Structures are given as C-alpha cells and as structure tokens.
Amino acid sequence: MPKREIYPLSAKDLTPETIAVTFAKTSRSPLSFREIAAELTDEKSAQFHEKWVVGYGHASVAEHAVLHIAFENVSRLAIETIEGNRLASYTEKSTRYQKWDADSFWRPTELEGIPLGHDYNNTCRHLFQSYLDSLEPLKAVIAQRYPQKDGETSARHDGRIRSKYVDAARYLLPASALANVGMTANARVYEHAIRKMLSHPLHEVREIGAEVKAVSTKIAPTLVKYADEKPYMMETNSALEDTLDEMFKTADNPAWLELIEHTQEAEEKFLAACLYRFGVGSFREALAQVRPMSRDQRDALLNEALSRLDRFDVPLRELEHVTYTFDSMMDQGAYFEVKRHRMMSQTPQRLTTELGYATPSLITAAGIEKEYHAAMALADKTYHAIANEINPHVAGYVVTNAHNRRLLMTLNLRDTFHFCRLRSAPNAHFGVRYLAHRMHEILMETHPTLTRYMLWDRAETWEDVLENNFDSLR
Numbered sequence: 001m002p003k004r005e006i007y008p009l010s011a012k013d014l015t016p017e018t019i020a021v022t023f024a025k026t027s028r029s030p031l032s033f034r035e036i037a038a039e040l041t042d043e044k045s046a047q048f049h050e051k052w053v054v055g056y057g058h059a060s061v062a063e064h065a066v067l068h069i070a071f072e073n074v075s076r077l078a079i080e081t082i083e084g085n086r087l088a089s090y091t092e093k094s095t096r097y098q099k100w101d102a103d104s105f106w107r108p109t110e111l112e113g114i115p116l117g118h119d120y121n122n123t124c125r126h127l128f129q130s131y132l133d134s135l136e137p138l139k140a141v142i143a144q145r146y147p148q149k150d151g152e153t154s155a156r157h158d159g160r161i162r163s164k165y166v167d168a169a170r171y172l173l174p175a176s177a178l179a180n181v182g183m184t185a186n187a188r189v190y191e192h193a194i195r196k197m198l199s200h201p202l203h204e205v206r207e208i209g210a211e212v213k214a215v216s217t218k219i220a221p222t223l224v225k226y227a228d229e230k231p232y233m234m235e236t237n238s239a240l241e242d243t244l245d246e247m248f249k250t251a252d253n254p255a256w257l258e259l260i261e262h263t264q265e266a267e268e269k270f271l272a273a274c275l276y277r278f279g280v281g282s283f284r285e286a287l288a289q290v291r292p293m294s295r296d297q298r299d300a301l302l303n304e305a306l307s308r309l310d311r312f313d314v315p316l317r318e319l320e321h322v323t324y325t326f327d328s329m330m331d332q333g334a335y336f337e338v339k340r341h342r343m344m345s346q347t348p349q350r351l352t353t354e355l356g357y358a359t360p361s362l363i364t365a366a367g368i369e370k371e372y373h374a375a376m377a378l379a380d381k382t383y384h385a386i387a388n389e390i391n392p393h394v395a396g397y398v399v400t401n402a403h404n405r406r407l408l409m410t411l412n413l414r415d416t417f418h419f420c421r422l423r424s425a426p427n428a429h430f431g432v433r434y435l436a437h438r439m440h441e442i443l444m445e446t447h448p449t450l451t452r453y454m455l456w457d458r459a460e461t462w463e464d465v466l467e468n469n470f471d472s473l474r
C-alpha cells in the first residue's frame with residue numbers, strides 16, 4: 001500500500017500560480033505533488049493557466065492561488081464594494097475601537113473643481129469635527145457610569161470604557177471616512193471583484209479596481225490578466241436604476257424587521273433531512289415518515305439533533321433546508337457590521353438620508369443633541385444637493401452611520417443560530433444587538449420547537465436594547 005503523506009506546499013518556495021497548477025495537474029498526472037511542483041517554472045505555470053483557466057474556462061483552478069491584499073485609506077463607501085465578495089476574508093479598522101482624525105475623509109473626483117465640492121468638504125469637516133467634539137462629553141457620561149478603579153491609570157481606564165462612548169460618537173461619521181482593510185481571497189474571487197470594481201459608478205472604486213488589478217497581476221500574472229470592466233454589469237445596473245428609480249419611491253413604512261417569507265413545514269423538513277442523511281430512502285419518503293409522528297416522537301428526535309450544542313459548536317447542516325426572508329431597516333453603522341455575514345443573501349438599498357436617522361440616548365445624556373441634529377441636517381442638505389446635481393451614488397459619501405438603511409436578507413436556520421448568538425452578545429454594538437434580539441423573537445414565534453435550541457443572550461430583550469440605548473430610531 002502506498003504511504004499516506006500530508007504536507008503543505010510552501011508559499012515561500014512556490015508562487016500562487018505554480019501552487020494552483022500543481023494542484024490542477026493532479027487531475028491527469030500520476031506524479032506526487034512534490035514531483036509536479038519540481039517540474040514547473042513560472043513560465044510553464046503561466047502557459048497552463050492561459051490554456052486551461054483562460055482558454056477552456058476551467059476557472060476553479062484559480063481558487064488555489066491565494067492573495068493577501070492590504071487596502072489603506074479607502075472610503076467606507078468603497079469598502080462596501082470590496083467586502084461585497086462573499087468567498088473572501090476581511091479585517092477592517094473598527095469604528096468601535098479606534099478614533100478618526102479630522103481630515104480622514106475621501107474627496108471624490110466627481111466633485112473636484114465645482115462649488116458643490118466646497119459644500120461637500122465643509123459638510124465632511126463639520127461631521128468629523130462634531131465627532132471629535134462629541135468624544136469628551138460622551139466619555140464624561142460613561143466615566144461617571146464606569147469610574148476609574150483604584151490604581152487604574154487614565155490610559156487603562158480609557159481603554160476599558162472607550163468602545164462604550166465611541167459606540168455613540170461613531171454615529172456622526174460619514175461614509176467618506178477613510179479606513180484600512182485586509183483582504184484574503186483566491187484569484188478567482190479577485191478576478192470577479194476587479195470586474196465589479198472597474199464597472200462601478202464611483203470613480204474611487206474604479207481606481208481601486210485598477211490598483212488591485214495592478215498589484216495582483218504582479219503575484220498572479222495570468223489569472224487576473226483578463227479582469228476588465230463588464231458592459232453587462234454597468235449596463236444592467238444603470239438600466240435597472242433608470243427604470244426602477246422613479247417607479248419605486250416610498251420611504252414611509254419603516255419595516256425595522258419584518259419576516260416576509262419562511263419555509264412551511266420547517267420542523268418536518270429539518271427532521272426529514274436528518275432521516276435522509278442517516279437512511280437510504282428518498283426525501284419524499286422521509287417526509288412521509290415524519291409527518292404522522294407524535295409531538296413526543298418529534299421532540300425526542302429534535303433533542304438528539306440539537307440539544308448537545310454548545311457555544312462554539314456548529315449545528316447540523318440539515319438546518320440549512322429551512323430559510324427565512326426578512327425585510328429590515330437599521331442604522332448604517334449596524335448595516336456595516338451585518339454586511340460582514342457572508343452566508344446570508346443580502347440586497348441593501350443605496351445609502352440615503354431619506355429614511356431618517358437614529359439618535360443614541362448617550363448623545364442626549366451628554367447634552368450634545370443640538371449639535372448632533374444640526375450635523376444630521378447638514379448631511380441631509382448636502383446629500384440632496386449632490387444627489388440632484390451629480391448622482392445619488394456620490395451623495396452616499398455624506399450619509400452618516402446614524403442614517404437608516406434598508407436591507408433584504410435571506411438566510412437559513414443554521415445561519416440564524418450563528419447570527420443571533422454572536423450579535424446578541426453583550427459586547428456587540430447596540431444597533432446590531434437590537435436586530436439580533438428582534439430576529440430571535442420572530443423566529444421563536446414562527447418556529448418555536450426548532451429555535452428553542454438556539455443559544456443567545458437572554459439577559460435582555462430587543463425592547464431593553466431600544467429603551468436603554470436609543471432616544472429615537474428615525
């Protein structure tokens with residue numbers, strides 16, 4: 001019997017493209033991976049990719065070439081497109097644990113040299129100044145609630161309470177705020193990401209797309225070579241936008257979280273999927289077996305399937321056969337966190353000031369509500385001026401973290417277990433905690449027998465989160 005061997009292909013010795021070819025060749029070659037790699041040169045790898053990946057469309061080979069790319073000083077609006085790629089990993093500068101300087105905002109090329117550019121700069125400066133001015137009064141309120149301990153330095157004390165006051169201050173930051181993000185993904189994802197960026201309506205994003213293409217071409221020259229702007233993406237998006245923009249304009253109904261659709265017979269389908277997995281019959285037969293089961297029999301099965309779950313366990317995949325569609329509205333700061341949940345299908349609406357804005361109660365407690373509302377009014381005025389004169393995409397840069405955003409989410413039950421546990425935890429931001437608790441409550445009402453196994457933070461309800469953290473949501 002040949003000896004089992006498990007070993008890494010070193011990214012220090014082999015380029016990402018050579019690693020990809022090494023794996024691809026095992027499909028036809030009897031040689032070991034080491035032997036295949038030893039025969040390869042950069043040129044041979046490039047030729048292979050030109051023939052198989054580009055020529056014959058065997059695109060999955062590019063997934064073995066992994067690239068780590070650092071993005072610095074890109075706007076949070078641009079980050080939305082960068083992070084819009086599901087099959088990738090990201091870590092970004094946090095609005096909760098870091099502070100922003102007064103000048104850290106993007107100046108859009110679209111506004112260069114026109115009077116509106118001055119209004120834009122003044123608005124962003126004003127928002128950043130309001131953010132900086134809010135830090136001390138907000139900190140003073142939090143410091144009263146969480147006083148410095150004996151022997152604790154001021155720096156340590158600030159470190160302990162910082163996220164609590166920055167959580168409220170961040171509402172004043174606009175989407176033009178510059179941030180850093182690290183992205184790890186494979187060349188197939190980058191190829192798609194570059195195409196999307198090059199086809200984007202914002203100049204900044206198109207520039208970033210060109211830079212990503214330039215740096216990734218140095219690492220994986222063949223695999224992203226043909227990533228260009230796509231007329232399909234540009235024309236379809238702008239045609240839909242032109243057709244639908246005027247057709248659908250109602251900003252009145254605030255669906256904070258509304259369950260639009262869910263799997264019928266969810267319990268039966270989940271149990272039948274479990275039977276199916278461990279049996280040999282068809283799914284139709286499994287369903288037929290589950291349907292007549294008594295409550296006790298079903299509970300016993302559910303118990304076997306779900307009761308052993310602990311905090312860090314991943315529940316059975318069979319939960320993915322139960323899905324939910326939610327319409328939601330949340331502040332932009334909360335959306336920025338929710339968008340990171342890659343397993344959901346998400347359709348966000350464009351950034352706008354038309355859905356109103358949230359006001360954290362800490363703002364009022366710190367006595368800075370007048371300044372806060374004045375900053376929001378200025379953002380709204382500049383948003384409308386830019387949306388009318390240029391377009392709503394560019395206007396999105398002045399929309400703050402406080403402004404509301406609508407999001408359509410379709411997710412499965414397995415993902416709700418993860419989302420509700422992670423985002424209802426006491427260390428989650430209250431904007432997202434509110435959503436996670438509300439989602440949990442709706443799920444409990446809809447599918448009580450399945451969701452009773454969910455682990456989530458029971459210490460508070462969504463009403464508590466609202467009452468303790470917000471003066472108003474709109």
Ligand SMILES: Cc1cc2nc3c(=O)[nH]c(=O)nc-3n(C[C@H](O)[C@H](O)[C@H](O)COP(=O)(O)OP(=O)(O)OC[C@H]3O[C@@H](n4cnc5c(N)ncnc54)[C@H](O)[C@@H]3O)c2cc1C
Pocket residue numbers: 087088089090091092093094340341342343418422423427428
């Ligand atoms: C308290 C807190 C602080 C945070 N601070 C920051 C921060 O400062 N900066 C920042 O950038 N982010 C931060 N995040 C976001 C966090 O890192 C996650 O990106 C985000 O919560 C999405 O959740 P998830 O990673 O569990 O993945 P989801 O996308 O929700 O996926 C669900 C599950 O699928 C699996 N999965 C999905 N994709 C992959 C993958 N590529 N590889 C392996 N498994 C995968 C994992 O099991 C994952 O838990 C913070 C989150 C919390 C809760």
